[in-house]
Amino acid sequence: MNKSELIDAMAADAGISKGAAKKALESFISNVGNSLNQGKRVSLVGFGSWSVSSRSAREGRNPQTGKSISIAAKNVVKFKPGAELDNSVNAK
Structure with missing residues (x-):
């Protein structure tokens, strides 16, 4: 599964638009990266x-x-x- 397939699956499972699913996934990735960058x-x-x-x-x-x-x-x-x-x- 690649990123776009994951976005499609998230949108379908949550009943939200692909745009909202993409924003949610990008926010998750960004926040995990920022926390790890801070040593957390x-x-x-x-x-x-x-x-x-x-x-x-x-x-x-x-x-x-x-x-x-x-x-x-x-x-x-x-x-x-x-x-x-x-x-x-x-x-x-």
């Missing part, structure tokens, strides 16, 4: 939680040449699914 954790009970983790600088290898390369430190976003989401994906 975002948690939706039953769905999952997002957090930011620091990855330290390290040495890596170029797979084509085998030469060592330096990989810079950076922050990465992590997602941990909630129990309800995990159960729904693993239900048979």
Whole structure:
């Protein structure tokens, strides 16, 4: 499912226009991003939680040449699914 398909599904499920669903989705994405940027954790009970983790600088290898390369430190976003989401994906 891509973004436009998600907007269509949200609009149909909520009985709202696609424009309103698009604004709601963009607001959600923006607010999650802003919270993570401030170092906060975002948690939706039953769905999952997002957090930011620091990855330290390290040495890596170029797979084509085998030469060592330096990989810079950076922050990465992590997602941990909630129990309800995990159960729904693993239900048979």
